[in-house]
Structure formats: structure tokens, C-alpha cells
Amino acid sequence: MEEYEALESIGSGSFGLIRKVRRKSDGKILARKEIDYRKMSTKEKEQLVAEVNILKDLKHPNIVEFLERVIDRENSFIYILMEYCEGGDLASVIRRHREKSVLIPEEFVWSIMTQLTMALHECHCGMSRNEETNQPMPRAAILHRDLKPDNVFLDANKNVKLGDFGLSRSLSNPQKAFAQTYVGTPFYMSPELISESIYDIKSDIWSLGCVVFEMCALEPPFLADTQAQLSAKIKLGRIQTLPSQYSYELNVVIRSMLQLSPRKRPTTTELLANPKIKVCKKHLE
Numbered sequence: 001m002e003e004y005e006a007l008e009s010i011g012s013g014s015f016g017l018i019r020k021v022r023r024k025s026d027g028k029i030l031a032r033k034e035i036d037y038r039k040m041s042t043k044e045k046e047q048l049v050a051e052v053n054i055l056k057d058l059k060h061p062n063i064v065e066f067l068e069r070v071i072d073r074e075n076s077f078i079y080i081l082m083e084y085c086e087g088g089d090l091a092s093v094i095r096r097h098r099e100k101s102v103l104i105p106e107e108f109v110w111s112i113m114t115q116l117t118m119a120l121h122e123c124h125c126g127m128s129r130n131e132e133t134n135q136p137m138p139r140a141a142i143l144h145r146d147l148k149p150d151n152v153f154l155d156a157n158k159n160v161k162l163g164d165f166g167l168s169r170s171l172s173n174p175q176k177a178f179a180q181t182y183v184g185t186p187f188y189m190s191p192e193l194i195s196e197s198i199y200d201i202k203s204d205i206w207s208l209g210c211v212v213f214e215m216c217a218l219e220p221p222f223l224a225d226t227q228a229q230l231s232a233k234i235k236l237g238r239i240q241t242l243p244s245q246y247s248y249e250l251n252v253v254i255r256s257m258l259q260l261s262p263r264k265r266p267t268t269t270e271l272l273a274n275p276k277i278k279v280c281k282k283h284l285e
């Protein structure tokens with residue numbers, strides 16, 4: 001562990017504290033998730049191993065880069081080294097605009113939506129390499145399951161980075177047959193999750209719709225004081241109209257992602273085909 005100099009803590013996420021560190025070899029600033037695995041149950045340790053294995057496979061410009069995992073047996077700590085996103089999280093961007101009563105420009109909303117859709121496309125439809133032949137091959141979809149403004153970060157060049165796969169799941173898991181116990185943030189809970197059915201890739205699309213809606217309205221599409229009221233509102237699926245400065249096209253794409261029926265929501269492929277979403281083809285491979 002002597003390779004990194006510990007700096008200030010950024011906050012505490014799933015499994016542990018996240019701290020800024022400076023790599024001594026080249027002075028590069030990184031984010032380090034510090035997990036005390038003494039307190040972890042066997043199941044949690046398995047989940048952590050699964051998270052690290054998912055992160056290792058996901059290499060994409062819009063997904064927080066996983067650099068390495070270090071085990072400090074002396075202090076029973078696991079350190080996960082990731083790229084540091086100095087632009088902070090999208091939740092702070094939305095909060096700043098709400099406090100100043102300034103709407104987020106439509107171009108910025110499309111840019112964030114495009115980059116998050118590409119990150120989800122990599123999760124849902126990405127390829128991995130066959131060990132023997134090194135040929136690209138389809139892998140099981142990876143569900144983020146906790147897409148929310150607090151898990152979306154910006155780097156120094158306003159590039160969006162989807163982070164904290166602490167709750168993500170690969171559909172290759174045996175328990176995919178059973179509805180996984182929901183552990184995400186209630187505001188972004190999809191209708192099918194409330195009715196205890198299977199969480200699938202369309203549930204990530206619902207959460208993406210919630211995030212894009214919140215960037216425009218500066219508050220989540222469904223708000224309530226109790227979980228019961230929130231669940232009732234989500235199941236009704238009625239959402240406020242967005243501020244009039246936002247275009248018809250943006251309203252249409254947000255409403256398509258917030259369709260109550262998962263089947264009616266677009267896939268990432270369909271979203272990326274939207275003419276308003278300018279995707280450079282190279283990211284589509």
C-alpha cells in the first residue's frame with residue numbers, strides 16, 4: 001500500500017469509504033474504495049468479488065475505470081482503485097441549478113443522456129473476449145440496478161462516467177430466476193420492481209428516464225413522503241410536464257423511458273438510433 005498517499009475522503013458508498021489518493025509513482029489522483037472485510041458476511045464477500053469481476057470487464061469511456069484491486073491482509077482491507085472524476089456527481093449539478101433556479105441547458109441534457117445511454121449499452125449489450133480464441137463474444141447483460149444522479153460523475157472534460165456498480169448484477173447469476181431483493185434508491189424504483197417482479201435491463205432504462213427527467217425538472221418524476229405513496233404514484237405513472245423551454249423531442253424520449261410497461265420502453269440500441277442522439281459510430285462496436 002505504500003504506492004499511494006491517502007488524501008481526503010470523498011464520501012461513503014456501497015461497501016465502504018471512498019477516498020482521494022495520489023499515486024506516488026506519477027502523482028496521478030485516483031479514487032480508492034476502502035472496504036473493511038472483517039465485518040462482511042460470506043454473502044457480502046461473494047457480492048464484492050462479483051462487483052470487482054464486473055468492473056474488471058467493463059472498459060468504456062463513460063464508465064468509471066477500474067484500475068486495480070489491492071488486498072491488505074494485515075488490516076483486513078480491500079482497496080478498489082478507480083479513476084477520480086473531478087467534476088463531482090450529477091446530483092450536485094442538479095442541486096446547484098435548483099438552488100439558483102436556473103434550468104440545465106437542453107444541449108447538456110442530451111449530452112448526458114447520450115453518454116449514459118452508451119454506458120448502459122456497454123453494460124446491456126457489451127462483448128467480452130473468449131479466453132482461448134481472444135475473439136469478441138457476447139456476454140450476459142450486466143444490470144446497473146442503481147442508476148441515480150449520485151452515481152453519475154463528470155470528469156475534468158465534462159465527460160460522463162457511470163459509477164458505483166456496488167449493486168450491479170450480471171444476468172448470468174443463478175439467482176436471476178428470482179426477483180432480486182431491491183436495494184436501490186426508492187425514488188428511481190421502476191413499477192415492475194414495486195410489483196416484486198424480475199428486475200431486467202428495462203428497469204435500468206426506467207432509471208435513466210428518471211435521471212434525465214430530473215435534469216430538466218430539477219426534481220425526480222415521482223416524489224412522496226412515504227414509500228407507500230411513492231409506490232402508488234409510480235404505479236400510476238403520471239408525470240408532470242417539463243418546463244416549456246425543453247423541446248417536444250426531449251419530452252417524447254423521456255416519456256418513452258418512463259412507460260409503465262417495460263416492453264414499451266426503448267432498448268439502448270433504439271435510444272442510440274434517435275436522430276437527436278449524435279453517436280460517433282466507433283463507440284457502437
Ligand SMILES: CN(C)CCCNS(=O)(=O)c1cccc(Nc2nc(OCC3CCCCC3)c3[nH]cnc3n2)c1
Nearest residue numbers: 010011012013018031064082083084085086088089092
Ligand atoms: C455524499 N455526497 C454529499 C457526496 C459527497 C462527495 N461529492 S461528490 O459529488 O460525490 C464528488 C465530489 C468531487 C469528486 C468526486 N469524484 C469521485 N467520486 C466518487 O465517488 C463519490 C462517492 C460515491 C458514493 C457516495 C459518496 C460519494 C468516485 N468513485 C470513483 N471515482 C470517483 N470520483 C465526487
